[in-house]
Amino acid sequence: MYSNVDKLLTRPTSFGSETGSLAVGEFEASPEVRDFVTSECKVLVVGAGGLGCEILKDLALSGFADIHVIDMDTIDVSNLNRQFLFRAKDVGSPKATTAAAFINARCPKTTVTAHVGKVQEKDGDFYAQFNVVCSGLDNVEARRWLNSMLVSLAEVDDDGNVVDPSQIIPMVDGGTEGFRGQARVIIPRFTSCFECSLDSFPPQKTYPMCTIAETPRLPEHCISYAQLVEWPKAFPDKSVDTDSPEDMTWIFQVAEARARKFDIEGVTYMKTMGVVKNIIPAVASTNAVVSAVCVNEVFKLMTLCSQSLNTYMMYMGNHGVYTHTFEYKKKDDCPITSARVRTLAVAPTMLLGTLIESMCGPDSDLRLKAPSLTTASQSLYMRKPKALEAATRANLGKPLSELVADDDEITVTDAIFPGDVSLTLKLSFECEEAA
Amino acid sequence: MATDNKYDRQLRLWGANGQRALAESHVLLLGAGPAGTETLKNLVLPGVGRFTVVDGATVSEADLGNNFFVRPEDVGRPRAAATAELLKELNPDVEGFHRVARPEEVVAAEPDFVASGFSLVIAAQLEPAALQALGERCWANNVPLIAIRAYGLLGVVRLQVRRLEVVESKPDNVAWDLRLAAPFPELEAAADALDLDGMADADHAHAPYVLVLAKLAKAWRVSHGGASPKTRAEKDEFRALVAGAARELPSKVPEMNFEEASNEAYRCWADPRELPWEAQAWIDDARAAPDAPSEGRRGSVGSEAAPAAPPSATHVAVASVAAFMDAHGGLPPLSGAVPDMHADTASFVALQKLYAARADADRAACLAIFAAKLAEATGAPPTADEAAALALVCKHVRDVKLVATRSLADELAAPNLGEAATALFETDDAREKAQAPVVWYAALRAADRFFVKRGAWPGADGADLAADAAAVADELRAFVTEADCADAFDGVLSEAHAKEIARFGAAELHAIAAVVGGVASQEAVKVLAKQYTPIDHTYLFNGIAATAAIIDV
Ligand SMILES: [Zn+2]
Secondary structure, three states, rough: OOHHHHHHOOOOOOOHHHHOOOOOOOOOHHHHHHHHHHHHHHHHEOOOOOHHHHHHHHHEEEEEEEEEEEEEEEEEEEHHOOOOOOOOOHHOOOOHHHHHHHHHHOOOOOOEEEEEHHHHHHOOHHHHOOOEEEOOOHHHHHHHHHHHHHHHHHEEEEOOOOOHHHHHOOOOEEEEEOOOOEEEEEEEOOOOHHHEEEEEEEOOOOOOHEEEEEEEOOOOHHHHHHHHHHHHHOOHHHHHHHOHHHHHHHHHHHHHHHHHHOOOOOOOOHHHHHHHHOOOOHHHHHHHHHHHHHHHHHHHHHOOOOOOOOEEEEOOOOOEEEEEEOOOOOHHHHHHHHOOOOOEEEEEOEEEHHHHHHOOOOOOOOEEEEOEEEOOOOEEEEOHHHHHHHHHHHHHHHHHHHHOOOOOOEEEOOOOOOOOOOOOEEEEEEEEOOO | OOOOOOOHHHHHHHHHHHHHHHHEEEEEOOOHHHHHHHHHHHHOOOOOOOEEEEEEOOOOOHHOOOOOOOOOHOOOOEEEHHHHHHHHOOOOOEEEEEEEOOOOHHHHHHHHHHHHHOOEEEEEEEOOHHHHHHHHHHHHOOOOEEEEEEEOOOEEEEEEEOOOOOOOOOOOOOOOOOOOHHHHHHHHHHHHHOOOOOOOHHHHHHHHHHHHHHHHHHHHHHHHHOOOOOOHHHHHHHHHHHHHHHHHHHOOOOOHHHHHHHHHHHHHHOOOOOOHHHHHHHHHOOOOOOOOOOOOOOOOOOOOOOOOOOOOOOHHHHHHHHHHHHOOOOOOOOOOOOOOOOOHHHHHHHHHHHHHHHHHHHHHHHHHHHHHHHHHHHHOOOOOHHHHHHHHHHOOOOOEEEEOOOHHHHHHHHHOOHHHHHHHHOOHHHHHOOOOOOHHHHHHHHOOOOOOOOOOOOOOOOHHHHHHHHHHHHHOOOOOOHHHOHHHHOOOOOHHHHHHHHOOOEEEHHHHHHHHHHHHHHHHHHHOOOOOOOOOEEEEEEOOOOOEEEEEO
């Protein structure tokens, strides 16, 4: 059945993995390599959406027989133009189980096991059972978490060397936006990681509040006003359900009224959805390209039958097709892959609460969500458990000089990273004048 | 769910125009292997109107291992029927047909089958001689052709179009036509009415930069004998003048509209008569031949002229724009679009209306020319669709382009490989050079030569791998020598490339077929929707090192 794959795996080559610039092992052509793919290798697919559907199909038809897929979403009508494992009758069902059932029916040699839920709900033992992880998520937060989980699974000794190479689980990650996309290979502890490239995923574009409120000019300004100003006024206790036609219609109508008042043209229901849901255009073709590039890398990493992508491929399809392959370098102060301790210059008078705020939000360097801080000797501020939160809350209003000494190291944990992953920061006091 | 439109996510790219064009298309697929079915899948999902699959094979065990559109129970059935059925099942909006016949035989026996109403032909894994013949028929009938191939770890998408009229090319950076170097009377009047000195601070900080520039540029011209800033020194002086016109507000916050005005000052001397060369080329062509569209960019060796067809409404619209420009000192119709800028609501909306009104007037003038041209040819006034075509051209006059690739016949007879090779070896690293996509282009041409001589692919099942590799190496040397580019490949091509081709044994790996299917369907959408910029002309994906390039040989 896999006679095409067999040719690649049972015939020798001058371009095996060992000959590439990201060598991960030596290729030995043999039927055993094929048997490893079809009966031993365990692959985790993260996401069962536009990329995930493609990845599952590509893996099954590359011979992989033991595949797991995890996704928390349910199927929406607007998925059907590309997520080809779903039909109109499936709208509302979980993506993971529906996708798995389709592949299992179409490709009888492959077994896909579905997990409905968030990647953050699974622990290290769950992820450690896989040989490789292939992710196709549109969610930066989940990818950051997954990346640090996989890096943390490859334990290192005091010199930073990986203790047991079998703990290295490669992550092949894809992403798309309209006609553009990228595919990359992350070998934990060896290559750059997802966190190294966080800057290339800019936070969502927003409009300045003063423009929205005082000088609206575009339909987008009116829609944002309806969403951010009018909605909380009308429904103080309820947030917008972007999947509810009633809620979206309300925002559309309020935005339309505001646009009429200012003589602004172009507020439509479709544009309202685009702005409120931050909709990113998506087509079948780009998903197909990026997913297939990812699965080709998974296939080569697991069989060593050819060289590996080192490490990043960018794809732009609007005008001609521009593809650029390059080695994404490690960021030397990456909180995940760099051993270097970041030094943060702070004023001793800065309040702990202000320091924590400065680590959060889309414009900060670290883009954390809800950090907890400790020093070697005490808890500065802990979110959990409740009693500890209550006990440390008062520290938020205290200046740093009362809590830590100059050049003290603090440990930061955050929901963006798995539980046992932390980063270390060194606080260095600036003199008052400079601050 | 907040929408009931399953096409919502793609409409945000190609809009209602693109979707309509897609829904009105009929795509012919020759060859229902994995590269072909993956391409078609990505066209059925977004709602192509109709497709026809032509394939002569019977579903085998091997198909189950690399083709998603066959099931175990289909083994033994015609592959055309099985794949068409499962492809159709993806989207109830799409009509699907199939025909059980070897594509090579159809091409040989019914050479003009491709011209029987298809919008686009996709040829998957066609044998070299049949592909060449098909290319010639598609060229002669001006039917776009996408030839695709998955060969071991290599994937190829080859587009051939003789003449494609693209209006909505959707450039990444919009070239706003604001007419500051040649202001129309209404713009001048609005600028004159702007009392920069007498304004309250709040109004001063919210005056649209376009009006600020129009006003300051006029003052400059008045004091410089009617000329705009020309020399570098004059341009710097003008920029300083613009920056100096900003007020220092009590809040000390710099005026953002004046910052924008400084940054955009170049618009006061950027000549709106200068169009991108692609747009200018089509306008010149339409002016010279309003009734007989040209051949496109390049002729083809020994090929026949395209059958005389009446010019499209779009071509007549471009010719009308050319006539409008001749009557307006070379100025094209105004598009009417204005970028967002720092301004208060009322001033911005008034500015938008000013530009829109002028654009309406220009379009009406173009429509009058257009109607006269059509009346001459057909005796009838423009239909709603024809008027819409004219409006679209007026709106996107800077973005229009004629797309034409080199013909397959020319490429096969005389590949410009030396040129392509030098440009495509972007690196000095020997390992990277060995994986440059253009090297694999040459290797695939060698595989084709091998096939033409022996009727089988190198490294096919049961073949002597070493002997086949040696024969491919001979073909490779002969090919680069005949293509007169042996020097360019010296030290880059090695026996290893020939051995790898033999190792592949023409295997169709699903992942490679899926890359090919993705790129091919993307190009198909561009060609059918007449939007964006299609490739010129070959995309080669090297799955060994995950590198890829456009090769125009
Ligand atoms: Zn990193």
